[in-house]
Amino acid sequence: MSIGPVRRDFTPWEDPSAIPFIEFRNVTKRFGDFVAVKNLSLKVYEREFFALLGGSGCGKTTLMRMLAGFENPSEGQILLDGQDLAGVPPFRRPTNMMFQSYALFPHMSVEANIAFGLKQDNIAKTEIDARVKEMLRLTKLEAFAKRKPHQLSGGQRQRVALARSLAKRPKVLLLDEPLGALDRKLREETQFELMNLQEELKMTFLIVTHDQEEAMTVADRIAVMDAGEIVQVSTPAEIYETPSCKFVADFIGDINLIEATVLEKHAGGTRLQASDPEFLIDTDQQTAATEGEQVWFALRPEKVRINHGSPSGESVNQSKALVWDIAYMGDVSIFHSRLSESKTMRSTVANVTRTVEQPISWDDEVTLSWERNAGVILTS
Amino acid sequence: MRNGPTWFNVTSLVLGFSFLYLPIVLLVIFSFNESRLVTVWGGFSTKWYGELFQNQQLLDAAWVTLKVAFLSASIATVLGTMAALVLVRSGRFVGRSLFSGMIFAPLVMPEVILGLSLLLLFVAMDQARGFWTVMIAHTTFAMCYVAVVVQSRLVGFDKSVEEAAEDLGCPPAKTFFQITLPIIFPGVIAGWMLAFTLSLDDLVIASFTTGPGATTLPMKIYSQVRLGVTPEINAVCTILVGLVTIGVIAASLVTKRQQVQRERDERLAFGPH
Numbered sequence: 001m002s003i004g005p006v007r008r009d010f011t012p013w014e015d016p017s018a019i020p021f022i023e024f025r026n027v028t029k030r031f032g033d034f035v036a037v038k039n040l041s042l043k044v045y046e047r048e049f050f051a052l053l054g055g056s057g058c059g060k061t062t063l064m065r066m067l068a069g070f071e072n073p074s075e076g077q078i079l080l081d082g083q084d085l086a087g088v089p090p091f092r093r094p095t096n097m098m099f100q101s102y103a104l105f106p107h108m109s110v111e112a113n114i115a116f117g118l119k120q121d122n123i124a125k126t127e128i129d130a131r132v133k134e135m136l137r138l139t140k141l142e143a144f145a146k147r148k149p150h151q152l153s154g155g156q157r158q159r160v161a162l163a164r165s166l167a168k169r170p171k172v173l174l175l176d177e178p179l180g181a182l183d184r185k186l187r188e189e190t191q192f193e194l195m196n197l198q199e200e201l202k203m204t205f206l207i208v209t210h211d212q213e214e215a216m217t218v219a220d221r222i223a224v225m226d227a228g229e230i231v232q233v234s235t236p237a238e239i240y241e242t243p244s245c246k247f248v249a250d251f252i253g254d255i256n257l258i259e260a261t262v263l264e265k266h267a268g269g270t271r272l273q274a275s276d277p278e279f280l281i282d283t284d285q286q287t288a289a290t291e292g293e294q295v296w297f298a299l300r301p302e303k304v305r306i307n308h309g310s311p312s313g314e315s316v317n318q319s320k321a322l323v324w325d326i327a328y329m330g331d332v333s334i335f336h337s338r339l340s341e342s343k344t345m346r347s348t349v350a351n352v353t354r355t356v357e358q359p360i361s362w363d364d365e366v367t368l369s370w371e372r373n374a375g376v377i378l379t380s
Numbered sequence: 381m382r383n384g385p386t387w388f389n390v391t392s393l394v395l396g397f398s399f400l401y402l403p404i405v406l407l408v409i410f411s412f413n414e415s416r417l418v419t420v421w422g423g424f425s426t427k428w429y430g431e432l433f434q435n436q437q438l439l440d441a442a443w444v445t446l447k448v449a450f451l452s453a454s455i456a457t458v459l460g461t462m463a464a465l466v467l468v469r470s471g472r473f474v475g476r477s478l479f480s481g482m483i484f485a486p487l488v489m490p491e492v493i494l495g496l497s498l499l500l501l502f503v504a505m506d507q508a509r510g511f512w513t514v515m516i517a518h519t520t521f522a523m524c525y526v527a528v529v530v531q532s533r534l535v536g537f538d539k540s541v542e543e544a545a546e547d548l549g550c551p552p553a554k555t556f557f558q559i560t561l562p563i564i565f566p567g568v569i570a571g572w573m574l575a576f577t578l579s580l581d582d583l584v585i586a587s588f589t590t591g592p593g594a595t596t597l598p599m600k601i602y603s604q605v606r607l608g609v610t611p612e613i614n615a616v617c618t619i620l621v622g623l624v625t626i627g628v629i630a631a632s633l634v635t636k637r638q639q640v641q642r643e644r645d646e647r648l649a650f651g652p653h
Binding site for chain 1: 538540541543544545546547548549550551552559562563
């Protein structure tokens with residue numbers, strides 16, 4: 001099954017008439033004096049794969065635990081499928097969670113772990129057996145059905161935890177750092193398996209992670225959180241290309257931040273004056289900042305070209321620099337070039353040929369250049 | 381370094397084991413003594429064991445002791461497990477440190493004081509002393525041992541396992557019996573066995589809190605020994621030693637077998653497949 005066409009047309013958040021499936025309304029959570037979540041509002045739509053992304057202590061796990069019912073909000077409302085969840089205990093909520101520690105029942109076999117949730121619902125035994133079998137097949141665990149958790153490897157335990165949380169076909173599956181304990185290769189594989197599963201089961205997934213690559217890989221939309229607040233909610237591409245502030249720009253991927261002042265605003269865009277060293281930047285972007293205001297110009301390293309001599313095109317932004325350091329990563333090389341004593345700029349160049357000898361070397365005088373639409377003006 | 385028996389090692393071993401086991405070995409040997417005189421060997425015989433089972437007083441005392449031990453260990457296990465759960469789980473509440481200090485106080489409190497205070501309580505309540513008062517007293521002092529054992533098991537317990545059960549639709553009480561209890565069960569059983577043993581050999585607290593018709597075995601032995609050691613007492617003690625030894629060996633065998641089973645399972649799980 002190809003998921004491309006489904007994914008391409010799936011944008012309920014742009015439809016003002018769409019009814020949110022999960023809604024946080026002005027939710028605040030305090031632990032004593034510490035405010036874990038601050039007056040937060042968020043809408044997640046049915047069948048969305050939604051990621052809460054942020055560093056440790058940003059409140060993302062607390063937010064998820066409030067949805068699962070393990071914590072109660074100090075203020076505000078949480079709605080799921082139109083129902084206010086206040087006062088509903090965890091065992092009556094139509095959500096299931098996959099725990100970071102997997103939290104498998106150590107005294108039960110893989111089968112019994114998966115069947116546990118179904119047995120709570122008075123479902124006929126034949127039906128339970130069928131569902132367990134289906135889950136074992138989905139997670140490729142058929143051969144391990146009779147094993148106990150301590151007889152499984154880390155990756156197998158992760159799949160048992162996933163199968164157990166999926167078995168009840170919850171309205172929302174909550175994933176708390178689900179792949180944190182896996183090694184890189186297995187993690188990447190599992191990310192794609194998760195996406196396929198979500199598509200196949202037509203369920204809403206909410207994932208909590210601190211790994212931006214993971215969030216960008218799996219999610220339809222990402223909410224970047226910091227200090228109990230949502231900083232930006234957008235699709236992975238929008239978050240990467242048009243971050244709303246310095247925090248998001250810096251948190252997601254690599255970025256060059258150039259301090260500048262707004263020199264001139266005109267119909268075709270904005271002209272900025274960089275302050276260290278002084279050079280002009282032209283962009284297509286219109287900014288809310290007034291002329292003379294201090295702003296930051298954010299530029300991704302892969303959008304900066306590095307050349308000997310002058311680049312072609314008149315309207316292209318450029319600056320002279322000295323190559324200071326080169327990091328060869330195999331697929332790309334990262335150049336650190338000095339614009340001034342205190343300012344360096346990073347640029348990534350894809351290594352498109354197998355030449356080991358680099359045309360640009362240490363201490364070379366180079367010109368860094370970028371298109372008018374390559375960077376973004378940030379005011380905060 | 382030379383590995384092998386040196387004079388020092390052999391001497392230490394002999395001295396250590398002699399101190400520990402010589403009295404018990406003597407007791408066992410003399411329980412098979414033909415002679416009525418405890419310190420004079422008169423040939424091998426098992427007649428004292430035969431007489432022992434004719435001695436209704438000793439048998440009664442043994443039966444009382446077993447009943448007290450079984451009941452008090454069971455109640456102490458329930459109470460001790462509950463106390464451990466509260467201490468580990470409830471997080472911070474007013475009086476938590478006071479409670480945790482108080483539950484462990486009987487571990488270090490002199491038995492005489494505990495016995496005396498219980499006696500005063502029963503007298504103040506105008507409670508006729510006997511089987512039930514001994515049982516209650518033993519429950520009181522055994523439950524803190526159970527709490528310690530169960531608590532150590534609970535500290536290493538991943539709370540998210542319980543959360544997972546509730547998340548999957550299992551109400552809290554059912555979660556306790558289906559998830560928590562099976563996981564901490566080895567600790568609970570160990571606590572029960574400890575409580576049983578403590579009750580079995582307690583003399584001081586039982587002496588304070590018992591009444592007519594509820595003489596426990598240690599009390600009986602003690603009072604008989606004051607009149608002079610008889611080979612019969614030796615026989616009773618030998619049987620007790622035998623029971624305890626069998627119990628300890630059985631427990632260690634079970635643990636060992638579980639260990640071996642677990643290791644084999646792990647080899648299977650992590651081996652090539």
